[in-house]
Amino acid sequence: MINxxxxxxxxxxxxxxxxxxxxxxxxxxxFGFGRDSERLEKAQKTNVIDQYSTNLKEAVSDSDIVVIAxxxxxxxxxxxxxxxxxxxxxxxxxxxxTKTNIASLVSQxxxxxxxxxxxxxxxxxxxxxxxxxxxxxxxxxxxxxxxPLEGNSSDSISLIQKMWEGAGADVDFxxxxxxxxxxxxxxxxxxxxxxxxxxxxxxxxPSASIYAAGGFKDFSRIASGDAVMWRDxxxxxxxxxxxxxxxxxxxxxxxxxxxxxENSDELDLLFTNAKKTRDSWVG
Amino acid sequence: MINxxxxxxxxxxxxxxxxxxxxxxxxxxxFGFGRDSERLEKAQKTNVIDQYSTNLKEAVSDSDIVVIAxxxxxxxxxxxxxxxxxxxxxxxxxxxxTKTNIASLVSQxxxxxxxxxxxxxxxxxxxxxxxxxxxxxxxxxxxxxxxPLEGNSSDSISLIQKMWEGAGADVDFxxxxxxxxxxxxxxxxxxxxxxxxxxxxxxxxPSASIYAAGGFKDFSRIASGDAVMWRDxxxxxxxxxxxxxxxxxxxxxxxxxxxxxENSDELDLLFTNAKKTRDSWVG
Numbered sequence: 001m002i003n004x005x006x007x008x009x010x011x012x013x014x015x016x017x018x019x020x021x022x023x024x025x026x027x028x029x030x031f032g033f034g035r036d037s038e039r040l041e042k043a044q045k046t047n048v049i050d051q052y053s054t055n056l057k058e059a060v061s062d063s064d065i066v067v068i069a070x071x072x073x074x075x076x077x078x079x080x081x082x083x084x085x086x087x088x089x090x091x092x093x094x095x096x097x098t099k100t101n102i103a104s105l106v107s108q109x110x111x112x113x114x115x116x117x118x119x120x121x122x123x124x125x126x127x128x129x130x131x132x133x134x135x136x137x138x139x140x141x142x143x144x145x146x147x148p149l150e151g152n153s154s155d156s157i158s159l160i161q162k163m164w165e166g167a168g169a170d171v172d173f174x175x176x177x178x179x180x181x182x183x184x185x186x187x188x189x190x191x192x193x194x195x196x197x198x199x200x201x202x203x204x205x206p207s208a209s210i211y212a213a214g215g216f217k218d219f220s221r222i223a224s225g226d227a228v229m230w231r232d233x234x235x236x237x238x239x240x241x242x243x244x245x246x247x248x249x250x251x252x253x254x255x256x257x258x259x260x261x262e263n264s265d266e267l268d269l270l271f272t273n274a275k276k277t278r279d280s281w282v283g
Numbered sequence: 284m285i286n287x288x289x290x291x292x293x294x295x296x297x298x299x300x301x302x303x304x305x306x307x308x309x310x311x312x313x314f315g316f317g318r319d320s321e322r323l324e325k326a327q328k329t330n331v332i333d334q335y336s337t338n339l340k341e342a343v344s345d346s347d348i349v350v351i352a353x354x355x356x357x358x359x360x361x362x363x364x365x366x367x368x369x370x371x372x373x374x375x376x377x378x379x380x381t382k383t384n385i386a387s388l389v390s391q392x393x394x395x396x397x398x399x400x401x402x403x404x405x406x407x408x409x410x411x412x413x414x415x416x417x418x419x420x421x422x423x424x425x426x427x428x429x430x431p432l433e434g435n436s437s438d439s440i441s442l443i444q445k446m447w448e449g450a451g452a453d454v455d456f457x458x459x460x461x462x463x464x465x466x467x468x469x470x471x472x473x474x475x476x477x478x479x480x481x482x483x484x485x486x487x488x489p490s491a492s493i494y495a496a497g498g499f500k501d502f503s504r505i506a507s508g509d510a511v512m513w514r515d516x517x518x519x520x521x522x523x524x525x526x527x528x529x530x531x532x533x534x535x536x537x538x539x540x541x542x543x544x545e546n547s548d549e550l551d552l553l554f555t556n557a558k559k560t561r562d563s564w565v566g
Contacts, residue, residue: 123494143494185487186495190502192538193476198557200527200534204468209564211406211426212469218501219473223561227554234542234550244483245539249532251483255475256528259517267517271510274481278506281492 002027005163006063007049008078010034013095013122014069015048015134020167022050023136033059043131060085065163068094073232075102079109086113091156093118093163097183097229098236099147099176106149115151118160120144121179122169123187127224140168145183147176184240188233192245194223195230285310288446289346290332291361293317296378296405297352298331298417303450305333306419316342326414343368348376348446355379356515362392369396374439376401376446380466380512381519382430382459389432398434401443403427404462405452406470410507423451428466430459467523471516475528477506478513 005021007014010032018030032049033056034040040052053059060066060082068078075096086092092113096102099119106117124142126133144164148157161171174182198220201208209216234241258266288304290297293315301313315332316339317323323335336342343349343365351361358379369375375396379385382402389400407425409416427447431440444454457465481503484491492499517524541549 145494182488182491182494185484186491186499189483190480190499192535193480194502195554195557196531196534196538197473197476198561199553200472200531201468202556202560203534204530205465206560208465208469209560211428211465212564216469216473217564218504219477220561220564221501223557225554225558227551227558230554231547231550235545235547238542238545242539242542245535247487248479248483249535251479251486252475252528252532255479256525259521259525262518262521264514264518267514268510270482271478271508271513273485274478274506275508275510277485277489277492278481278503281495281500281503 001025002064004029004031004063005065005067006031006033006059008033008066008068009070010040010043010049010131011069012125012129012131012133014067015043015131016136016138017067017069017167018049019134019136020139024166026163026166031059031063048131048134056081057085060090063090065159066090066092068092071229071232072096072098072102072236073228076105076109079105083110083113086116088116091116091118091159093120093160095120095122097121097187097233099179101236103149103176114149115153116156117149118146118152118156119149119176120146120160120164122164127221129226137168139164142169144169144171145179146171146173147179148173180237180240184237184244188237188241189244189248191222191225191230192241194220198223284308285347287312287314287346288348288350289314289316289342291316291349291351292353293323293326293332293414294352295408295412295414295416297350298326298414299419299421300350300352300450301332302417302419303422307449309446309449314342314346331414331417339364340368343373346373348374348442351375351377354512354515355381355385355519356511358385359388359392362388366393366396369399371399374399374401374442376403376443378403378405380404380470380516382462384519386432386459397432398436399439400432401429401435401439402432402459403429403443403447405447410504412509420451422447425452427452427454428462429454429456430462431456463520463523467520467527471520471524472527472531474505474508474513475524477503481506
């Protein structure tokens with residue numbers, strides 16, 4: 001059994017992982033690190049974590065695994081700060097939504113310990129943030145993508161894989177570039193569309209929302225995501241997100257053409273294909 | 284108590300209204316009309332409707348209210364066909380998602396009976412179609428918008444208002460133009476965006492859907508809407524839908540600029556505003 005797992009940033013994802021580790025007896029101690037001791041104390045009292053500290057040295061020392069679960073924009077600072085406390089035995093991982101930038105950031109900041117960093121991304125979440133919203137089963141049957149770095153040892157990779165599988169997830173491996181292209185499409189793009197839909201509505205007629213049916217409300221749910229997290233993702237996965245928005249706009253242009261020309265056959269085909277594909281995902 | 288309400292098109296909306304009328308004892312008989320007698324028989328056997336016929340004269344005669352609950356593209360044909368069986372006592376209404384085109388269609392087709400047509404639109408639905416998916420409480424606390432025509436009598440309007448209120452809905456009144464502008468934004472636009480997102484994914488990498496998190500799935504749920512219904516809506520509310528898609532694309536362009544320039548403050552503001560507004564709708 002693992003002795004100590006440290007979670008840097010006990011929010012929705014960090015808190016849910018902490019709970020899953022405790023519930024599945026994956027480690028003797030789940031240790032939380034953060035800047036705000038009141039929040040950490042509350043997380044301990046509500047059994048999200050076993051112990052905590054606002055002292056990074058104390059948090060990292062003797063850990064088997066350190067999980068960075070803060071917004072990706074904070075990684076550079078955190079990696080730089082934890083470097084002095086690393087040993088060859090500590091495996092570091094993250095839960096960030098972007099992976100290409102992190103690979104180069106790790107080699108810039110961690111030096112000799114770069115090979116101990118196993119980049120990972122659990123594809124799970126909800127529109128609420130903070131450990132108060134955390135759930136031990138958040139990762140159940142969800143995908144976790146590990147994007148190994150060249151120098152990672154198979155033992156370190158396996159340790160992180162087992163942690164996630166123990167938390168109920170299904171682990172896949174791919175390159176950081178494939179990850180960012182894929183998630184740019186399946187996660188970042190829909191979030192950008194949802195934020196923009198709400199912003200468009202604000203600009204046109206904010207009170208219109210009382211006439212919105214369930215579909216609109218579902219659609220806009222993801223526009224309640226954490227603003228700082230999404231700001232960071234946009235900057236970290238800038239090129240892919242811009243490409244996907246522009247590609248998507250071309251799809252919208254084709255739809256506008258079909259509507260403008262009252263092309264019934266084309267509209268039928270567009271909507272039928274979308275419906276079939278969507279139903280096949282659910283079915 | 285109303286004697287007979289006839290539902291033309293016993294699908295999700297028609298079937299749900301039929302069930303709501305029966306459950307709330309709003310009429311002695313709920314009579315279904317359709318083209319397929321097997322489907323109607325099944326709807327009768329599962330207590331969606333009391334009686335049915337594939338003969339329009341039989342269905343319409345002696346009705347107090349005739350509700351047209353078929354896709355809006357079929358209205359011209361249906362209105363033309365029922366005209367011979369209308370009397371001054373029959374009030375006709377619909378459940379269509381577009382209202383401006385219907386106003387002119389009614390005066391073209393119904394002649395002297397135009398004043399008996401009360402256009403209405405219940406803002407409720409789900410991604411499944413057919414009376415098998417119908418629910419008596421589908422309209423509970425949902426908005427129904429009535430867009431009265433100039434010649435409508437207050438008695439006729441009141442009859443349709445009471446039917447919907449009896450079914451649990453909250454009735455509002457507005458002009459057909461305001462309705463189409465509003466619904467173009469709160470309903471038609473999100474559906475166009477969802478259909479297009481799925482179509483974009485198909486064009487890029489259909490198998491990517493296994494890496495889609497809950498947000499994407501919620502978002503794409505409305506892309507399972509009925510293709511024929513949405514084709515008709517696009518053609519009937521063409522100008523408003525095109526305007527809204529183009530307006531939305533400008534909002535996307537601003538977002539692309541903010542991402543391109545790595546404008547953290549602007550991104551923060553865009554996402555925070557969207558989140559605040561969205562949360563206020565739910566709260």
